[in-house]
Amino acid sequence: MNKKFHGGIHPLTKNQEKSMIWRNKPIEVMPAPEKVYISLAQHIGKPAQPCVEKGQHVRVGERVATAAGFVSANIHASVSGKVLEIASYNNAAGLPVPTLVIDNDNQYVGMDFVPVDPINKQSIIKAAEEMGLAGMGGATFPTHVKLNPKESIDTVVLNGAECEPYLTADNRLMQESAPQIIQGAQLVAQAVGTKRILIGIEKNKPEAIAAMKKAAANYPDIKICPLPKRYPMGAEKQLIYFLTGRKVSSGALPSTVGCVVQNVATAHALFEAVYLGRPVTGRVTTVAGSAIQDGYNLFIPIGTRICDVLAFLQIDTYKVHKIILGGPMMGVAVADITASITKGSSGLLLLGQEAAELPDEGPCIRCGRCTAVCPMGLMPVRIDAAQRAGLQEDTVRLHAADCIECGSCTFVCPAKRYLMQSIRMAKSHALKMRKEGKR
Amino acid sequence: MKSLHISSSPHIRSGNTTRKIMMDVLIALLPSVIAAVVIFGTGSLLLMVVSVATALLSEYLCCKVMKRKNSIDDLSAAVTGLLYALVLPVGAPVYVVVLGAVFAVVIAKQLFGGLGCNIVNPALAGRAFLLISFAAQFADCAPRLADAVSGATPLAGSYVQGSLNYWQLAVGAYGGSIGETCKIAILLGFGYLLLRQVISWRIPVFMVASSMLMALCLGRDPLFEVLTGGLLFGAVFMATDYVTSPLNRWGQILYAIGCGVITVLIRAFGAYPEGTMFAILLMNICTPLIDKFIRPRVFGEVRAK
Numbered sequence: 069m070n071k072k073f074h075g076g077i078h079p080l081t082k083n084q085e086k087s088m089i090w091r092n093k094p095i096e097v098m099p100a101p102e103k104v105y106i107s108l109a110q111h112i113g114k115p116a117q118p119c120v121e122k123g124q125h126v127r128v129g130e131r132v133a134t135a136a137g138f139v140s141a142n143i144h145a146s147v148s149g150k151v152l153e154i155a156s157y158n159n160a161a162g163l164p165v166p167t168l169v170i171d172n173d174n175q176y177v178g179m180d181f182v183p184v185d186p187i188n189k190q191s192i193i194k195a196a197e198e199m200g201l202a203g204m205g206g207a208t209f210p211t212h213v214k215l216n217p218k219e220s221i222d223t224v225v226l227n228g229a230e231c232e233p234y235l236t237a238d239n240r241l242m243q244e245s246a247p248q249i250i251q252g253a254q255l256v257a258q259a260v261g262t263k264r265i266l267i268g269i270e271k272n273k274p275e276a277i278a279a280m281k282k283a284a285a286n287y288p289d290i291k292i293c294p295l296p297k298r299y300p301m302g303a304e305k306q307l308i309y310f311l312t313g314r315k316v317s318s319g320a321l322p323s324t325v326g327c328v329v330q331n332v333a334t335a336h337a338l339f340e341a342v343y344l345g346r347p348v349t350g351r352v353t354t355v356a357g358s359a360i361q362d363g364y365n366l367f368i369p370i371g372t373r374i375c376d377v378l379a380f381l382q383i384d385t386y387k388v389h390k391i392i393l394g395g396p397m398m399g400v401a402v403a404d405i406t407a408s409i410t411k412g413s414s415g416l417l418l419l420g421q422e423a424a425e426l427p428d429e430g431p432c433i434r435c436g437r438c439t440a441v442c443p444m445g446l447m448p449v450r451i452d453a454a455q456r457a458g459l460q461e462d463t464v465r466l467h468a469a470d471c472i473e474c475g476s477c478t479f480v481c482p483a484k485r486y487l488m489q490s491i492r493m494a495k496s497h498a499l500k501m502r503k504e505g506k507r
Numbered sequence: 508m509k510s511l512h513i514s515s516s517p518h519i520r521s522g523n524t525t526r527k528i529m530m531d532v533l534i535a536l537l538p539s540v541i542a543a544v545v546i547f548g549t550g551s552l553l554l555m556v557v558s559v560a561t562a563l564l565s566e567y568l569c570c571k572v573m574k575r576k577n578s579i580d581d582l583s584a585a586v587t588g589l590l591y592a593l594v595l596p597v598g599a600p601v602y603v604v605v606l607g608a609v610f611a612v613v614i615a616k617q618l619f620g621g622l623g624c625n626i627v628n629p630a631l632a633g634r635a636f637l638l639i640s641f642a643a644q645f646a647d648c649a650p651r652l653a654d655a656v657s658g659a660t661p662l663a664g665s666y667v668q669g670s671l672n673y674w675q676l677a678v679g680a681y682g683g684s685i686g687e688t689c690k691i692a693i694l695l696g697f698g699y700l701l702l703r704q705v706i707s708w709r710i711p712v713f714m715v716a717s718s719m720l721m722a723l724c725l726g727r728d729p730l731f732e733v734l735t736g737g738l739l740f741g742a743v744f745m746a747t748d749y750v751t752s753p754l755n756r757w758g759q760i761l762y763a764i765g766c767g768v769i770t771v772l773i774r775a776f777g778a779y780p781e782g783t784m785f786a787i788l789l790m791n792i793c794t795p796l797i798d799k800f801i802r803p804r805v806f807g808e809v810r811a812k
Binding site: 392405417436479 | 623
């Protein structure tokens with residue numbers, strides 16, 4: 069279809085893009101640290117309920133917490149050892165979350181992983197639920213819920229865009245595990261009752277495109293679609309629009325237009341859950357940033373603290389002035405270095421002093437760049453002005469609820485206004501109004 | 508690491524700044540500045556220096572008095588001062604130039620809240636103020652070039668249409684405001700602004716096209732219409748002012764058409780020979796209204812039932 073969405077930006081200059089020398093570095097496996105701090109709130113929805121006790125010995129892959137409610141996910145041990153405590157520890161944003169601490173005995177005694185048999189719609193969804201799958205692109209929406217939509221689905225969209233600058237984890241995963249990802253995608257398709265699979269990959273990853281094309285060569289229903297290099301190409305609605313020409317309505321889910329979107333890493337996890345019977349105990353994370361001038365694609369066990377990752381890579385912490393969990397456009401600034409890696413941690417960016425400094429805000433010159441780049445067709449300048457003036461009703465009318473928080477407006481603003489920050493506040497109010505059915 | 512910076516995403520920003528944009532506008536005005544000095548002599552240089560200096564000083568004093576952050580380093584006042592000077596006739600006395608520059612920066616810009624808050628283009632407001640208050644001092648706009656055609660602006664009717672050919676009009680060696688006569692210099696500046704993506708082509712192109720169409724409708728020579736007076740300078744440098752033009756493209760198109768049509772209407776039926784300034788000022792005032800009613804379509808927006 070190739071329907072380009074309106075707006076968007078190129079966050080990196082050609083030179084900056086060239087400096088991403090780690091983009092083709094093979095995935096290294098990081099050994100688990102002495103203790104792992106497994107957060108029980110790794111996914112969107114309610115925190116999981118612990119199902120092991122303090123002092124109990126657990127094995128790798130053993131379920132340590134059970135999903136609490138419909139939108140929630142199981143959590144599994146990433147090491148074997150004794151459960152030291154179940155207590156409150158800070159997450160990356162600095163908020164206390166229930167956390168399970170396991171003392172690593174370095175034996176890595178594994179569970180007996182049993183592949184799913186027979187493979188059918190129900191058993192795939194059940195495996196996703198059992199093995200604690202949650203969207204690994206960063207949004208961490210529980211996968212089994214996504215695989216069970218009310219509407220009928222005719223297209224599976226696999227998201228390999230990885231449009232966030234500096235992140236290369238999906239790029240490497242697609243190169244190293246293309247056949248597994250393809251099989252994972254077929255499992256997604258089987259679960260939602262369709263055959264058609266569209267896999268979108270940004271053109272700046274030619275190696276990944278080639279590897280995936282090779283792996284999908286024998287499957288006529290799978291199409292690898294190179295995407296234009298334009299942020300936010302990997303945003304759900306924009307990706308669906310480009311690949312299928314369908315527009316997801318304001319406030320609706322992709323399933324309303326017959327699509328299910330899964331990240332390539334999630335498809336890989338589904339492959340492991342079904343064919344190997346393995347839960348999610350680790351993930352590929354890109355570690356990069358101006359503080360280290362280099363980057364790594366690391367397979368990190370879930371529950372590894374950020375400070376343990378820095379210690380493993382022998383990074384001089386005095387050079388690190390800001391840490392971002394996720395990508396530079398949408399990631400969270402880390403408030404506590406003892407926060408741990410979760411299922412949604414696609415990147416760990418370490419910024420030096422210069423990159424960490426915040427620009428001073430100037431007056432808006434009404435240049436209209438924010439409006440021109442907004443992929444959702446909003447007018448960020450007006451939402452921002454209304455929010456700052458305390459006119460929250462106006463922000464609702466200006467569709468603040470439709471903001472996808474991609475940050476393009478704030479990126480391009482020559483006056484360095486903190487648009488995203490005030491639009492986020494407006495959005496939370498607008499979403500509340502939408503929920504209450506007032507609009 | 509002693510303490511970590513935290514902030515709301517996005518964590519990277521583009522290298523573009525307000526100052527860089529203003530600097531680009533100044534660079535784009537350079538060909539017009541050079542053309543002005545060549546055609547109208549060193550008197551025009553004095554005019555520009557006085558105007559820019561007055562604008563910067565007014566901005567500085569305003570910020571002091573109003574206890575605002577000093578904003579002269581964003582260069583917006585320098586742009587206002589230079590734009591204002593370029594739309595003046597070479598014979599304008601120094602006290603008139605100073606008065607207009609002060610009016611532009613203090614009344615039209617700072618009293619409305621400073622950069623980004625003004626309703627009308629400050630440079631044009633300054634000129635409009637002068638034109639109405641000091642009409643007599645505006646008479647001397649003759650070029651100082653040896654082989655130039657002397658006299659008032661061709662639009663004032665002292666030329667029979669056709670006494671200057673199109674090429675002469677484009678080069679600009681005839682009477683008029685110092686920066687407005689040389690169309691080639693203006694187009695050079697336009698090219699630079701487009702190249703640097705400071706402005707889009709929409710406003711200038713739609714403004715010029717609509718004025719030509721309007722002229723055609725009224726039985727006037729469309730090319731003569733564009734090549735005389737301040738239409739082209741206004742379309743490239745004045746109408747495209749971010750602050751006083753609409754935010755999104757459809758609004759910008761409507762605004763530009765308004766500018767073009769009103770310019771020709773004033774020229775054809777108004778009391779003044781030139782209408783660009785008033786047309787742009789009028790459309791400036793309409794901008795908040797345009798922005799209110801014309802907004803981009805939200806992705807996936809469902810029409811109200």
